[in-house]
Amino acid sequence: MKTSLDLQKHYGLLLGLVPPWMVVHVELKMLEKRVEIDVQWPKGRQVECPTCGRSCSIKDHREERHWRHLDTMQFETIIKSRVPRSECPEHGVKTINISWAEPNSRFTLLFESLAINIMLAAKSLKEAAKLLRLSWDQVHHIQTRAVERGLVRRDLEEIKYVGIDEKSFLKGHKYASLMTDINGQRVLDVVEGRTLESANELWSKLPEEIRTSIDGVAMDMWDAFITSTKTNAPQADIVHDKFHISKYLNEAVDKVRRSEHKELTSKGDDTLKGMKYAFLKNPENMNEKEKVKFNDLRMDRLKAGRAWSIKETFSEFWTYSYQASAEKFFNQWYWWATHSRLKPICDVAKMIKRHLDNILTYLRHQITNAITEGFNSKIQSIKANARGYRNFANYRVAILFYCGKLSLQP
Numbered sequence: 413m414k415t416s417l418d419l420q421k422h423y424g425l426l427l428g429l430v431p432p433w434m435v436v437h438v439e440l441k442m443l444e445k446r447v448e449i450d451v452q453w454p455k456g457r458q459v460e461c462p463t464c465g466r467s468c469s470i471k472d473h474r475e476e477r478h479w480r481h482l483d484t485m486q487f488e489t490i491i492k493s494r495v496p497r498s499e500c501p502e503h504g505v506k507t508i509n510i511s512w513a514e515p516n517s518r519f520t521l522l523f524e525s526l527a528i529n530i531m532l533a534a535k536s537l538k539e540a541a542k543l544l545r546l547s548w549d550q551v552h553h554i555q556t557r558a559v560e561r562g563l564v565r566r567d568l569e570e571i572k573y574v575g576i577d578e579k580s581f582l583k584g585h586k587y588a589s590l591m592t593d594i595n596g597q598r599v600l601d602v603v604e605g606r607t608l609e610s611a612n613e614l615w616s617k618l619p620e621e622i623r624t625s626i627d628g629v630a631m632d633m634w635d636a637f638i639t640s641t642k643t644n645a646p647q648a649d650i651v652h653d654k655f656h657i658s659k660y661l662n663e664a665v666d667k668v669r670r671s672e673h674k675e676l677t678s679k680g681d682d683t684l685k686g687m688k689y690a691f692l693k694n695p696e697n698m699n700e701k702e703k704v705k706f707n708d709l710r711m712d713r714l715k716a717g718r719a720w721s722i723k724e725t726f727s728e729f730w731t732y733s734y735q736a737s738a739e740k741f742f743n744q745w746y747w748w749a750t751h752s753r754l755k756p757i758c759d760v761a762k763m764i765k766r767h768l769d770n771i772l773t774y775l776r777h778q779i780t781n782a783i784t785e786g787f788n789s790k791i792q793s794i795k796a797n798a799r800g801y802r803n804f805a806n807y808r809v810a811i812l813f814y815c816g817k818l819s820l821q822p
């Protein structure tokens with residue numbers, strides 16, 4: 413189909429072509445539901461060296477390449493061009509820059525931008541691929557380039573607090589370590605494993621001047637993370653996360669309750685039947701039925717009741733503003749916990765005491781890994797889409813794409 417000058421101009425505008433690039437031919441392929449648009453640089457016109465911008469003559473043209481563009485109505489739209497190569501006296505022969513696509517991309521800028529928005533909105537890459545009529549690998553490739561672009565542009569200057577946490581990856585078979593920017597509410601990076609090497613690798617993702625100006629690092633009481641932080645960010649305070657500490661205390665209460673329940677049941681006493689969650693909840697989150705049942709328990713006579721009281725009392729620790737008062741409170745609590753004759757409680761109390769210096773830092777910085785918990789559902793859905801994420805690098809790209817707050821658009 414020969415096209416009129418008007419139609420060529422119209423397509424030039426639609427593509428956002430920057431003159432003197434021009435549309436020379438538009439072909440509509442009805443059967444393939446495809447529009448093919450030929451774009452050319454005018455014959456004899458000087459080109460710019462992509463390195464220095466100097467005006468040079470054309471050496472030759474590259475082979476014809478295709479770029480997928482936004483559809484025209486329901487027609488898949490392809491841009492075709494043979495891009496000239498400049499001959500710069502200083503930089504030699506180079507392919508000139510094109511205005512509609514990034515170098516080495518098979519898609520136009522507008523198409524990539526649409527694809528990124530669809531991926532952000534879609535439930536899975538598979539669904540995005542279907543909507544865009546691309547393969548999984550093609551959308552994944554667009555996603556990878558978007559993340560690379562975002563990482564180059566990313567500003568890390570304002571980071572004061574980071575969180576380091578572990579995540580299970582691949583249905584709990586493997587672990588990953590995650591670093592977050594706590595105030596910026598974003599994932600900074602994720603690496604495979606939860607060893608000292610993993611933690612060091614995670615730190616190495618931040619430039620030294622950023623690393624060494626961080627004020628505090630929230631984390632679990634995990635040796636690999638502690639050691640690595642002391643080496644890589646020695647100026648930073650380590651702040652053991654209060655949610656992890658609550659988790660250990662809850663697990664201890666649960667152990668006490670389970671073994672006591674077993675003991676009671678063997679004597680035909682079902683006092684603790686169905687009480688598992690009541691013991692793990694905050695009293696204010698209990699429903700009415702649980703409250704009544706809980707209040708009826710003779711807590712003082714139950715081991716689980718004592719364990720629960722010790723756990724609940726510890727939460728007061730987080731409310732202190734002064735280190736000396738918090739320490740005084742802790743020492744009393746510690747005495748109580750270690751004299752409770754409840755081994756699981758005693759073990760957690762000792763662990764807390766061993767790490768007390770880096771728990772007291774909470775009073776000064778008030779940081780936790782709660783933000784990582786917030787990313788969990790997103791990361792969970794990324795994992796659920798496991799096709800392709802068996803490969804750790806792909807999984808990392810997806811996490812940074814959805815949780816990195818990166819500037820992704822071309």
Ligand SMILES: [Zn+2]
Binds near residue numbers: 501
């Ligand atoms: Zn040049």
